Amino acid sequence: MRTKRTLSFSIAGTVLISAMAVQASDRTIIQNKGSDTLVNVAQAWAEEYQNVKSDVAVAVSGGGSGTGIAAMINGTVDIANASRAMKVKEVTKAKSMGQNPVEHVVGYDALAVFMHGNNPNVNLSIEQLAQIYGRGGKSQHWSDVGADVPGCGSGEIVVVSRQNNSGTYAYFRKAVLKSAAKKGVISKGSFRMGTLDMHGSKDVVDLVEKTPCAIGYSGLAYATDHVKMACISKASGDSCVTPSVETASDRSYPIARPLFMYTNGKPQGEIKNYMDWILSDTGQCILLKKGYAPAHDITCN
C-alpha cells in the first residue's frame, strides 16, 4: 500500500516538473508589478497582449507604487508600475544593488479636485489649494476662498486627503504644496494637521459626496455625477481649466500626473517589444478606454 502511494506521488511529481520545464522553454514570462492606479490598465494590456504574442505571458500584480519600486530595487521584477517618479534616494539604492531603472511615461492621469454638489465655488487656483491643504495655510473656512456653501453650517473646510504612501498623495504634495512653498505662498511644503486621510481614491469621492463642507482630490476616473469638480488655474488671475481626458492629454490641466513604467536598463528583447506595443496606438487606446490620457497623440477606432 505504502509503496504504491509513494510511486504514484513520484509519477505526479515528474509529470509536474516536466510540464513546468516545457512551459519555461516555450514561453517568456514578464513580471510586472506596482501602482494600484495603473493595475487595471496593466491587467488589460497583459490580457490583450496574449492575442498579439501568445508565447509571452505578462504576470501583473498591484500593491502600490512603493511596492513596485521596491521590487525594481531588489531586482525581482521586469517592469515596475508607478504613479509617481522614483525618488533620487531610490534610484541611488537601485544602482547600488546593481539595477539601472529606466523611466517610461505610459500615460497621464488628471487629478481632479472634488467638492460637494451644493458647493457653488468651482474655480480654485493652485495657491488657493495650497492655502487649504498646506501646513500654515490660511484658508480654513469656505469664506476664505470666497464661497458660501449651503448645508455647511460652520463654514469650516473639511480637508480630505490620501494615506501617505499613495502615489496620488505624493504627486499632490509635490505639484501643489511643494511648488507653492517654493513661491512662498505657504511656509512648508507639507500637509496641514487634521486632514482626513482616506485609504482609496473611491473613498475620497464617497466622503465628499456626503459632506457639504468637504474638499478632496482623486483621479479623474473616479468622478461621479454627485460631486463637483473644481476648475483649476495655475495662478490666481489665470483662466481655469476643467479636468478631462482631453485637457490632461494636451497638458493644459495644471495637475495632471504622468504614469510611469520602469525597466531595468534599456528594454531588450521581449520586454522591448512589450513596451513598444504599450506605447503604440493599440496599447494607448486601451489606456484611454480605462479613463486615462495617452502619452502621445493617437487615433483609436
Added chain:
Amino acid sequence: MTQELSRSVDLASFDRRDKDWYIDKTIQFIVFLGGISAILFIIGIFAFVTKEGFGFLFEDFSFSEFFFSPWWEPTDEDEPTYGILALVAGTASVTGLAMLVAIPFSLGAAIYIGEFATGKKRESLKVLVELLAAIPSVVWGFIGLSIMNPLIIALFDVPVGLNVLNAGVILGLMAAPIMTSIAEDALKAVPDRYREAAEALGATRWQVIFKTVIPAAKNGLLGAVLLGVGRGFGETMAVLMATGHAINIPGSVFDPVRALTATIAAELGETAVGSPHYEALFTIGIFLFLITFVINLTADLIVRGVREQ
C-alpha cells in the same frame, strides 16, 4: 503462588509498549504542544515585531521626535518626520471616551444579569451579550461610517461626523460585551452569604448591591475595565473607519483623529519592506504590544487576585 504470578504478568502487560501506548504518548505530546503554543506564539510574534522594527530604533529613531512630535510624515522626500504624539492622543481620546460609554452600559448589564434576571431571561441575555461580542469589527466600522456619520452631522451641526465621538461610541459598544461578561463573573464570585448577611441587617436590594456586592467585586470589575481598555488600544478596523483617520491632537470630541493601530493597518501594505517607514511602523507595533501587554497583565493579575480570595 500461581495467583501472584498471574498478577505480575498482568502488570507487565500494562507496561508493554504496544500501539495504545504510542497513541497515548503521541496525544499527550500534542496536548502539551497545544498548551505551550500560546507562549511560543507570543514570543515568536514579539521577536518578529522587534526584529522588523530594530533597524529603525538604531538608525532614524529619535526619542524626543518619536514621542513628542505630532507630525507623522514618513514619506516626505526632504525631511521625513516620525512623530507619534498625535497618534497616541488619537488612540487615548477614543479609548477614553469608549470607556465612558462602556462602563455604565456594561456595569448596568452585569448587575442586571447577575443580580436581578433569573431563569430564561438571564440565559437569553447572556447569549445575546455574547452574540454582540461576535459582530465583526468591520461591521462596526461600517455602522460608524454610514449611520453614525450623518447622524452626528445632523444632531450637532458639525462639518464632519467621523471623529472622536463616533469612534468612541462605536468602540464603547464593541468593548461593552466582553466587559459585561467579566464584570458578571466578578459579581457572581461574591459569595451569597455576603448578600444574605446584608439582607438580614435590613438592607434594601439596592443597598445590598451598592454597598456590599460591588465593593466585594471591585477588583474583578477593575479587571473588566482594564480589559476593555486593552481592547480599545488594540482595535483597528472600526477605528480606522470611524475616526476620520486624520493626524490631529483633538481639542473636542468633534475633531477627527487617527489611531496608532489604524496607521499601521493603512500604511504597512504599501510600504517597501526594510525601508525606514516600514521599520517605523513596526516600532509603533512594539510600542502597542508593550502597552497592551502591560494593560492585560495588570487586568489578569487583578482578576486572579479575586479568584484566590
